Amino acid sequence: MEGILRFARHSFLSYKALFGWLDPKVYILVMVMNPISQILFFAVLVNYVYDGDDLVGYIGANALILCVLNSVFGIMSIITSDRRMGTLQLVMATPVNKIGLFLSRSLAHVLNGLFTSVLGLIFGMVIFQITIPLEAILPLMTVWMVSIFAACGLGLIIGCFSLWTPSMHLLANLLASSLLLLSGANYPQNIMPDWLLSFADFVPLTKGVELTKQLLNEGNYSNVIPLLSAEFILGICYFVISFLFLKYAEHLSRVKGTMDLD
Amino acid sequence: MKDSIISVTDVKRTYKTETGYIKKKRRQVDALKGITFSVEKGEIFGLLGPNGAGKTTMIKILTTMLTPTSGKVSILGFNPVTEMNSLRPHINFILGGERNLYWRLSAYDNLAYFADLYKLPRHEQKQTIDDLLELVGLTDVAHQRVETFSKGMKQRLQIARGLVNNPEILFLDEPSIGLDPVSARKLREIIQHLNGKGTTILLTTHYMFEADELCDRIAFIDKGEIVDIDSPENIKQKTDNVSIIAFTVIGVNMEKLNELSRLPNVQHVQSSKQDYLTTIKLHTRSPQSIVPLIYDTMPGFVIQDLTITKPSLEDVYVQLIGGKVL
Numbered sequence: 082m083e084g085i086l087r088f089a090r091h092s093f094l095s096y097k098a099l100f101g102w103l104d105p106k107v108y109i110l111v112m113v114m115n116p117i118s119q120i121l122f123f124a125v126l127v128n129y130v131y132d133g134d135d136l137v138g139y140i141g142a143n144a145l146i147l148c149v150l151n152s153v154f155g156i157m158s159i160i161t162s163d164r165r166m167g168t169l170q171l172v173m174a175t176p177v178n179k180i181g182l183f184l185s186r187s188l189a190h191v192l193n194g195l196f197t198s199v200l201g202l203i204f205g206m207v208i209f210q211i212t213i214p215l216e217a218i219l220p221l222m223t224v225w226m227v228s229i230f231a232a233c234g235l236g237l238i239i240g241c242f243s244l245w246t247p248s249m250h251l252l253a254n255l256l257a258s259s260l261l262l263l264s265g266a267n268y269p270q271n272i273m274p275d276w277l278l279s280f281a282d283f284v285p286l287t288k289g290v291e292l293t294k295q296l297l298n299e300g301n302y303s304n305v306i307p308l309l310s311a312e313f314i315l316g317i318c319y320f321v322i323s324f325l326f327l328k329y330a331e332h333l334s335r336v337k338g339t340m341d342l343d
Numbered sequence: 344m345k346d347s348i349i350s351v352t353d354v355k356r357t358y359k360t361e362t363g364y365i366k367k368k369r370r371q372v373d374a375l376k377g378i379t380f381s382v383e384k385g386e387i388f389g390l391l392g393p394n395g396a397g398k399t400t401m402i403k404i405l406t407t408m409l410t411p412t413s414g415k416v417s418i419l420g421f422n423p424v425t426e427m428n429s430l431r432p433h434i435n436f437i438l439g440g441e442r443n444l445y446w447r448l449s450a451y452d453n454l455a456y457f458a459d460l461y462k463l464p465r466h467e468q469k470q471t472i473d474d475l476l477e478l479v480g481l482t483d484v485a486h487q488r489v490e491t492f493s494k495g496m497k498q499r500l501q502i503a504r505g506l507v508n509n510p511e512i513l514f515l516d517e518p519s520i521g522l523d524p525v526s527a528r529k530l531r532e533i534i535q536h537l538n539g540k541g542t543t544i545l546l547t548t549h550y551m552f553e554a555d556e557l558c559d560r561i562a563f564i565d566k567g568e569i570v571d572i573d574s575p576e577n578i579k580q581k582t583d584n585v586s587i588i589a590f591t592v593i594g595v596n597m598e599k600l601n602e603l604s605r606l607p608n609v610q611h612v613q614s615s616k617q618d619y620l621t622t623i624k625l626h627t628r629s630p631q632s633i634v635p636l637i638y639d640t641m642p643g644f645v646i647q648d649l650t651i652t653k654p655s656l657e658d659v660y661v662q663l664i665g666g667k668v669l
Binding site: 083086087090094095097099166167168171172173174175176177182334336337338339342343 | 356359407428440443447448456457461
């Protein structure tokens with residue numbers, strides 16, 4: 082129980098300490114108005130292009146994509162802000178398990194990403210007067226939770242790059258637009274070229290978007306377990322890779338002395 | 344005989360860097376060139392030296408943040424290279440400056456956060472944090488965000504953070520840098536209080552009077568090597584009966600300073616200028632014979648505040664390490 086409480090407090094305090102958008106005005110602008118305008122743009126676009134066909138699925142998929150604010154930019158801050166404040170080297174020199182530490186730091190962003198996506202979905206439902214079946218809500222939230230977890234894993238890898246390069250916003254924006262492109266949130270995945278499709282298989286949110294469309298448009302739950310398992314494994318792989326990057330950075334700092342975590 | 348809890352033997356640290364992709368340029372810097380010293384339990388030990396001398400490199404090695412290129416280090420019986428996970432719960436470190444805290448969190452939350460990182464049992468945390476805040480005089484502002492704190496308050500909070508795991512050894516890297524005299528004095532009182540309770544302290548500082556007041560022993564380090572190591576009193580006596588003649592003049596030039604340096608039995612001449620006044624210090628073994636020569640060498644100059652004193656730690660530092668010496 083003590084371990085769980087510690088994990089939860091790590092998560093909460095890290096989020097409070099490192100996430101730069103907690104000021105209410107900034108939060109509303111960045112984490113509420115920005116996603117709402119984005120979902121409005123894409124919902125109007127797909128409504129026009131597909132003449133209202135499968136609109137609920139597209140709105141749901143676009144709502145999920147809104148999580149990139151947390152899963153890319155938010156996650157990045159758990160390393161960049163820590164380094165900027167000079168606390169990263171202190172944290173790395175404590176006896177705490179670093180895998181548990183960065184997982185707990187990611188947890189708050191998974192939950193915040195879920196909140197942003199739900200907010201986008203509710204807004205889309207209100208504006209376009211659509212409804213989703215009650216029985217789809219729980220599976221949908223489970224799918225989103227796992228997908229956002231996987232996206233956070235990839236975000237953490239990008240965050241690790243901040244230890245090598247100062248040009249983080251270029252990388253973060255590239256990743257955010259790549260997720261939008263490869264996930265197929267605004268078009269059927271099968272219209273993508275084969276090479277891009279195979280690439281998309283290894284990108285988080287792709288399976289989440291596909292499942293969102295299947296759940297909301299077709300009421301099809303048969304692919305939830307296989308696709309969601311694949312998404313979860315992908316997320317685990319991304320987190321493992323990011324921990325290897327952190328370990329390598331620590332090695333460069335400690336043994337080679339060529340990286341300063343301060 | 345007291346126990347040695349830090350033992351450093353012939354430690355070297357070399358940084359190798361490469362720049363360029365096609366034509367690679369390799370550069371090697373020897374930050375530490377074979378350092379040997381030990382620190383006894385309950386001591387306050389000072390590492391003094393100019394910028395780039397290797398003090399921070401040494402602190403990083405002792406706090407497990409850097410590995411030595413060669414040599415042996417033992418802290419509390421642990422090897423910080425191979426046994427860092429066993430060692431880390433027993434030590435802590437504080438870096439000078441205003442960073443190294445979470446500014447968006449309150450003082451209390453900062454301590455709670457690090458208490459979790461050091462795995463302090465939750466039932467002990469509240470009492471420990473309250474005690475630490477009281478020790479550093481921040482109880483009244485415990486729930487204020489750190490970004491509203493003055494530099495001195497931040498530095499005191501850093502001290503509290505460094506004590507959150509009740510370390511046996513506390514490493515302080517220039518803890519009073521940039522602090523006003525009152526805050527710096529408060530900080531020194533806290534350090535003495537901690538040492539009185541048995542905490543071994545290793546500190547680096549540029550302020551000689553601080554080292555003189557606090558440290559049981561001092562190591563002067565320069566260009567990666569230890570120049571001298573002893574108690575402040577013994578170090579001051581090693582100047583071989585040198586006295587310091589200090590005085591101020593207006594409008595002295597380099598030529599005149601050179602003339603002073605050529606006077607018989609003058610070992611060093613230091614000068615520092617503030618506005619239009621220049622303070623000159625002459626290191627000599629025969630001050631009484633030099634004083635009349637100073638007046639002879641500087642006819643027409645108004646010599647003020649002439650004093651003859653025994654060398655301070657700063658004077659010894661200048662003599663050993665260098666500085667503005669003619």
